[in-house]
Amino acid sequence: MIRKLLFIFLIPAICFGQNPNYSEDIAPILYGKCLQCHYDGGIAPLTLETYASVVYNAGMVQNVTSTGEMPPWPADTLFQNYANENILSMNEISTIMDWITNGVPIGDTSLLPPMPIFGNSSQLGVPDLELQMPTYASTATSNSDDYVCFSIPTGLLQNRRIKAIEVIPGNLQTVHHVLVSVDPFPNSSIVTTADCMGPQGDMLYSYAPGALPLTYPENTNNSFGVVLPANSSVSFAMHYPEGSLGQLDSTKVRFYFYPQTTVIREISYDFLINEGLFGGPFYLPPNQITEITGSFGPTNQDYSFMSVFPHMHLLGKDMVIYAVTPLNDTIKLIKINKWDFEWQYSYFFEKFIKIPAGSIIYAKGNYDNTVSPSNPIPVTVQSGFNTQDEMFIGGFQYLPYQLGDENISIDNGLISSNFNDVATISSSRDLFKIINTLGQSAHPKLNTPLFYIYDDGTVEKRIVIE
Numbered sequence: 451m452i453r454k455l456l457f458i459f460l461i462p463a464i465c466f467g468q469n470p471n472y473s474e475d476i477a478p479i480l481y482g483k484c485l486q487c488h489y490d491g492g493i494a495p496l497t498l499e500t501y502a503s504v505v506y507n508a509g510m511v512q513n514v515t516s517t518g519e520m521p522p523w524p525a526d527t528l529f530q531n532y533a534n535e536n537i538l539s540m541n542e543i544s545t546i547m548d549w550i551t552n553g554v555p556i557g558d559t560s561l562l563p564p565m566p567i568f569g570n571s572s573q574l575g576v577p578d579l580e581l582q583m584p585t586y587a588s589t590a591t592s593n594s595d596d597y598v599c600f601s602i603p604t605g606l607l608q609n610r611r612i613k614a615i616e617v618i619p620g621n622l623q624t625v626h627h628v629l630v631s632v633d634p635f636p637n638s639s640i641v642t643t644a645d646c647m648g649p650q651g652d653m654l655y656s657y658a659p660g661a662l663p664l665t666y667p668e669n670t671n672n673s674f675g676v677v678l679p680a681n682s683s684v685s686f687a688m689h690y691p692e693g694s695l696g697q698l699d700s701t702k703v704r705f706y707f708y709p710q711t712t713v714i715r716e717i718s719y720d721f722l723i724n725e726g727l728f729g730g731p732f733y734l735p736p737n738q739i740t741e742i743t744g745s746f747g748p749t750n751q752d753y754s755f756m757s758v759f760p761h762m763h764l765l766g767k768d769m770v771i772y773a774v775t776p777l778n779d780t781i782k783l784i785k786i787n788k789w790d791f792e793w794q795y796s797y798f799f800e801k802f803i804k805i806p807a808g809s810i811i812y813a814k815g816n817y818d819n820t821v822s823p824s825n826p827i828p829v830t831v832q833s834g835f836n837t838q839d840e841m842f843i844g845g846f847q848y849l850p851y852q853l854g855d856e857n858i859s860i861d862n863g864l865i866s867s868n869f870n871d872v873a874t875i876s877s878s879r880d881l882f883k884i885i886n887t888l889g890q891s892a893h894p895k896l897n898t899p900l901f902y903i904y905d906d907g908t909v910e911k912r913i914v915i916e
């Protein structure tokens with residue numbers, strides 16, 4: 451603690467910024483880049499919704515923003531840029547710092563931006579298919595996480611072409627991530643697999659708190675999408691963090707389909723980099739850092755790459771993936787300097803990236819199997835599907851290249867802001883009752899936290915700030 455304070459007091463000597471205030475400068479940053487997790491009832495343990503809570507946590511906020519720990523975005527954005535990156539600019543980081551060193555002025559609160567409301571309402575409206583996992587009680591303990599997969603039959607009688615996918619977490623406080631994939635072993639009933647942390651088949655989408663629904667790009671000449679096969683099952687690989695023991699969840703995945711007549715350019719999803727699972731395992735001896743490498747290619751035609759999904763388990767330390775073309779150009783795809791299993795995303799490129807025929811994709815990653823608080827007695831770890839095993843995966847969404855693909859923005863396909871969309875609270879439910887924090891019936895009131903209870907059983911906490 452003392453170290454943090456010292457750090458704060460040393461800053462003024464080297465800082466000559468203007469005088470930012472909360473209402474005009476800080477709140478817009480926090481509302482846009484932090485609150486999706488740091489609202490009351492969200493995945494993060496502390497709320498940053500009010501001036502008071504931000505000031506109370508100012509030291510920590512300064513610390514985690516200056517180190518880059520928050521917002522969590524493990525990809526190195528100096529290496530490659532992605533659609534909807536949630537990172538702070540240098541300017542935003544120094545604004546936060548200046549504000550704290552200048553004594554956290556509140557400014558004119560009438561200039562505060564509208565308070566975003568977060569919850570588990572849909573941003574895309576009524577789906578064509580909604581799959582819901584059974585209600586499940588987390589088995590995470592105070593020091594171990596729960597990873598469990600549910601395979602849910604789609605009941606589809608014909609192939610459908612997916613236009614968009616959205617995950618609706620059942621319990622916003624405990625759903626840390628969801629990897630949605632097409633189970634290669636379709637089943638007519640729901641299958642629950644304990645101790646399962648990876649996608650079960652072709653990945654479709656990976657959700658983490660604050661993630662946007664995935665809408666495949668579409669323009670006048672191209673409708674991109676993915677086929678969800680008839681009779682398939684969809685696997686949800688759920689992650690419930692430590693401390694969530696007994697918390698209930700029943701997450702839903704919603705699919706939006708193109709009309710059956712739409713001709714789509716079908717996007718493939720493959721683990722082009724996939725060491726250890728097929729064709730011989732890898733081993734990570736105890737008490738050392740081990741490098742694992744992999745490659746794919748040379749590619750047999752030009753491809754357009756849409757996203758990359760790097761995946762390791764708990765010992766993963768860093769990872770880099772790039773392609774080298776026949777002309778010896780390097781195309782940078784992803785670099786993660788500090789792998790964090792807690793924050794694994796599919797990274798969508800800003801536009802499709804062309805990987806010319808004859809390219810080779812290279813991947814390199816390190817695993818740290820030395821003693822640490824989470825790994826007190828290291829043993830040899832081998833590649834595999836279970837949580838105590840390791841993986842080295844680079845999953846890609848890609849398709850055969852067509853002229854002009856590199857100009858198609860993927861950014862536009864993703865819904866760009868989930869907090870302007872606050873009013874899109876599902877219309878299929880009615881307000882049942884409003885209660886205050888003491889459980890008494892209440893009327894809507896400014897600046898007071900209230901619970902809105904709906905007839906479909908959902909509850910929202912709202913504070914409307916004047």
Ligand code: HEC
Pocket residue numbers: 479480483484485486487488493494495496507510511514515520521522536538658659660792
């Ligand atoms: C995608 C979700 C997410 C976003 C976005 C996010 N956080 Fe966090 N934050 C978390 C979670 C979860 C934790 C709990 C610790 C952990 O899991 O790393 C946390 C922890 C923290 C902590 C406590 C750190 C500690 O040492 O206890 C602070 C402070 C913080 N975040 C500030 C911020 C700020 C400021 C922003 C925006 C610039 C932000 N966070 C954006 C999810 C998020």
